[in-house]
Structures are given as C-alpha cells and as structure tokens.
Amino acid sequence: MLTRESPSSGPTSPRVVAFYEEPTGSVQYVAIDENTKQCALIDIVLGFDPASATTDTKAAEEVLRFVERDGLEVAWILDTHPHADHLMASHWLKERTGAQTAIGEKVGDVAELWRELYNTPTAFDPERDFDRLLKGGETFQVGSLPVSVLFSPGHTLASITYLVGDDAAFVHDTFMHVDFGTARTDFPGGSARTLYGTLQKLLDLPDETRLFVGHDYGTEERDEPAWEATVATHREHNKHVGGGVSEEEFVRLREERDASLGLPDRMLFALQVNLRGGRLPPAEADGNHYFRIPANRF
Structure with a gap:
C-alpha cells in the first residue's frame, strides 16, 4: 500500500502518515502528536469485494503494524462521515486497540434516510454503535494537540472536518486534490449549494493549513495519487472553486x-x-450475516 508522510512543523503541528487504499481510491490517515506519541486513526478502510460480498482487514492491519512499529498509542478512531464508497474498519479497530470511536452527530439524520431506503424502520442506532457523536464546534485532545470539529455538510448531511493542532485539516469528501476539484453531492442528503458554503469556510482557514482529502483517482496528466495541499493552493488553483468561482457557477x-x-x-x-459503526448486519438464525439491497431505487 502506498504510504507517505507529512512532517510536523512544530509542537502544535501533527505528523501525518497517509495510507492509500487503491481499490477504492481512499486515503487513510494517522495523525500523530510527536510530544506524547498518541495518535488518531482517521477514515480507515475495511476491505470488501462486492462480487462475493466478503470483507478483509488487510488495510487496517497495515495501519496497526505501522502504529506498533512507531511506538504509538491509539487515542481515537475517527470517521468523517458515513462513507458510501468503502466500509469503515472502526469496530474492528476498537476491538484491537480499545480506543474510542467517533463520528459527526448528524449521522442520525443519515440513518433516518437509509432506514426508509432499506425499508428497515428499526435499523441503525448511532448512539449505541459509536462512542462519541461529535458536534460542530466541539473540541477534544490527541495527546497535547487540540482537535476542533468543523461541521462540513454537502457531500452528506453528517460530514465533519477534523482540524488537528494548528495546521492539519482532514476534510474528507469536500475538496478533492487541487487538479481534480471537489466531491460529488448527489447521494441522499447531499447538496451542491451546501457544499459550496462548506468549501468557503474551509478556505477561510489560515493559508498554511494542510488540507488532507478523503480520495484520489488520479487524472490524465497525473498517474500518482495525491491528497495534500494547502488552503492557499486550493484557494488559488482548485479546479472547481479556485480563483473565486461564484456559488451559481459552482x-x-x-x-x-x-x-x-x-x-x-x-x-x-x-x-x-457504516451506519452500524463498522459492524455487519446482525447474524441471522443460521449464524450468517446478510445484506439487504433495494431494487430499482437508484
């Protein structure tokens, strides 16, 4: 798995190690407080083969091997939103590390949408399946580093950004890399207009803030995946909003x-x-787990 490091710039800046999960184009992050060696795991992937409906933990295991080799303590297991393109490994990671899991508090609104789409009125209990449901404006610690929660809807109703220390923002599916633009907004609860407002708020962060995006798929001009750029770079050069693109145009x-x-x-x-915090649907009488797939709904 492709791995890259973004170094800390000082005692209030995290070291960030990224792991690229090629099957889904997902970027998984370890945000590290160098002062205490505590870290947060952000948007870690549970492998999945749609053809056979089988899961694997290869990506998450590689992240944990890095944590062990580096002598780190996992303080938090964080997700930015209920992902639509990959399964989250949060429950599996909690079983192995004991760390708290967290996601944005509006995940309940997403759960309500999908209860109707799956016709499962009693499914999904985010308050049970996540340790913390985080509000916009809330703060917590990873070691000595403060983490601020920024409500960041548009891609989903529940998306949040984690601002770690004073210069690292994990912005999930809001921005894509500078030469790719922004994330899609056509999933249930998404809104292009809402996303534009979120993007503008992120562009108000200090110029030197590193923005770490959730996915990359490359471009015709760039074969290697990329996921890090500063606020200043996005403000000037982002393919969809750089240079002051208007809301209507966006x-x-x-x-x-x-x-x-x-x-x-x-x-x-x-x-x-993902609406179960990374757990499969409950096992049925034969001991197996089954997915429920709506026909002709999309």
Missing part, C-alpha cells in the same frame, strides 16, 4: 458533473455497515 458545474456519475459499487453494502 452549483451548475457540480450538478452537471454529478449527473454523469454512476453509484459506487460498494454503496448499498457500505451504508448498512
């Missing part, structure tokens, strides 16, 4: 782009797991 561009995209092949599986 909404038109984003909605036209979204209309051309198909559903992620893991989406209808992933939400059933």
Whole structure:
C-alpha cells in the first residue's frame, strides 16, 4: 500500500502518515502528536469485494503494524462521515486497540434516510454503535494537540472536518486534490449549494493549513495519487472553486458533473455497515450475516 508522510512543523503541528487504499481510491490517515506519541486513526478502510460480498482487514492491519512499529498509542478512531464508497474498519479497530470511536452527530439524520431506503424502520442506532457523536464546534485532545470539529455538510448531511493542532485539516469528501476539484453531492442528503458554503469556510482557514482529502483517482496528466495541499493552493488553483468561482457557477458545474456519475459499487453494502459503526448486519438464525439491497431505487 502506498504510504507517505507529512512532517510536523512544530509542537502544535501533527505528523501525518497517509495510507492509500487503491481499490477504492481512499486515503487513510494517522495523525500523530510527536510530544506524547498518541495518535488518531482517521477514515480507515475495511476491505470488501462486492462480487462475493466478503470483507478483509488487510488495510487496517497495515495501519496497526505501522502504529506498533512507531511506538504509538491509539487515542481515537475517527470517521468523517458515513462513507458510501468503502466500509469503515472502526469496530474492528476498537476491538484491537480499545480506543474510542467517533463520528459527526448528524449521522442520525443519515440513518433516518437509509432506514426508509432499506425499508428497515428499526435499523441503525448511532448512539449505541459509536462512542462519541461529535458536534460542530466541539473540541477534544490527541495527546497535547487540540482537535476542533468543523461541521462540513454537502457531500452528506453528517460530514465533519477534523482540524488537528494548528495546521492539519482532514476534510474528507469536500475538496478533492487541487487538479481534480471537489466531491460529488448527489447521494441522499447531499447538496451542491451546501457544499459550496462548506468549501468557503474551509478556505477561510489560515493559508498554511494542510488540507488532507478523503480520495484520489488520479487524472490524465497525473498517474500518482495525491491528497495534500494547502488552503492557499486550493484557494488559488482548485479546479472547481479556485480563483473565486461564484456559488451559481459552482452549483451548475457540480450538478452537471454529478449527473454523469454512476453509484459506487460498494454503496448499498457500505451504508448498512457504516451506519452500524463498522459492524455487519446482525447474524441471522443460521449464524450468517446478510445484506439487504433495494431494487430499482437508484
């Protein structure tokens, strides 16, 4: 798995190690407080094969091997939103580290949407399945580093950004890399107009803030994945909003782009797991787990 490091710039700045999960184009992060060697694991992937509906823990195991080799203590297992394109490894990681799991408090609104879409009125209990449901404006610690929660909707109703220390923001599916633009907004509860407001708030962060995005798929000009750029770089050069693109222009561009995209092949599986904090649907009488897939709904 491709791994890159973004060094700390000082005692109030985390060292960030990124792990690229190629099957879903996902970027997984370890945000490290060098003062205490505590860390947060952010958006770690549970492997999944849609053809056979089988899971694996290869990506998460590689992240934990790094944590062990580096002598780190896992303080938090964080997700930025209920992902539609990959399964989250949070429950598996909690069983092995004992660390708290967390996600944004609006995950309950997403759960309500998907209860209706799956026709499962009693499914999903985020208050049970996550240790913390975080509000926008809330803060907590990773070692000596403060973490601020920024409510960041648009891609989903529940998306949040984690601002770790004074110069690292994990912005999930808001921005993509500078030359790719921004994230899609056509999933249930998404909104291009709402995302534009979120992007502008992120661009108000200090110029030198490192923005770490959730995915990259490369471009025709760039074969290697990329996921880190500063606020100043995005403000000037981002393909969709750089240079002061207006809200109306962005909404038109984003909605036209979204209309051309198909559903992620893991989406209808992933939400059933991610709204349970990374757990499979409950085992049935034969001891096996089963997914429920709505026909002709999308």
